[in-house]
Amino acid sequence: MRFTVPQFIEREAKIIGPLTFKQFTYIAIGGAVCFVVYQIASFYIFLISCVIFGGAGLALAFLQVNGRSLPIVFGNLLKFNATPKMYIWKKREVLIKILKKGPADTISNQNKETEELPLKIAEKSQLKRLKTNIETAREPGIMEE
Numbered sequence: 378m379r380f381t382v383p384q385f386i387e388r389e390a391k392i393i394g395p396l397t398f399k400q401f402t403y404i405a406i407g408g409a410v411c412f413v414v415y416q417i418a419s420f421y422i423f424l425i426s427c428v429i430f431g432g433a434g435l436a437l438a439f440l441q442v443n444g445r446s447l448p449i450v451f452g453n454l455l456k457f458n459a460t461p462k463m464y465i466w467k468k469r470e471v472l473i474k475i476l477k478k479g480p481a482d483t484i485s486n487q488n489k490e491t492e493e494l495p496l497k498i499a500e501k502s503q504l505k506r507l508k509t510n511i512e513t514a515r516e517p518g519i520m521e522e
Contacts, residue, residue, distance in 0.1 A: 399448075400438040407434020 389397040396404070411427040418426070440447045 396438070403434045403437040405434075407431045407437075 389399070392398045393401045407430045410430040411423070414426040414430075415423045437447050442450045445453075
């Protein structure tokens with residue numbers, strides 16, 4: 378049986394007319410701030426604040442940067458600026474536990490017989506040797522070992 382795959386599943390539902398709930402909230406908060414400033418301050422201050430807060434509400438509601446909404450861009454910016462940027466790699470020596478083989482009745486004594494040895498790093502890996510063989514092969518299909 379064939380099933381229809383839903384498309385555009387990441388889109389938010391349009392709740393209030395052509396706006397999503399988030400868009401409506403940003404515009405409503407900007408409009409409420411403009412209304413409060415209209416009631417309190419003079420007309421020129423109202424115009425300046427209306428341009429600032431109304432523009433900020435419209436930008437938060439509709440502006441997208443590289444396909445992401447402006448609040449997500451601001452959140453990512455704050456998270457990037459709050460986290461450390463310097464990554465320092467510190468090499469740690471890993472210890473390997475080697476268990477000695479013994480009879481089944483000495484299973485409880487295995488913890489006493491473990492030895493901790495430092496991890497040994499091979500000098501030349503097989504992959505590096507294979508790469509060298511491929512690069513230095515004289516004829517195609519002939520590899521030296």
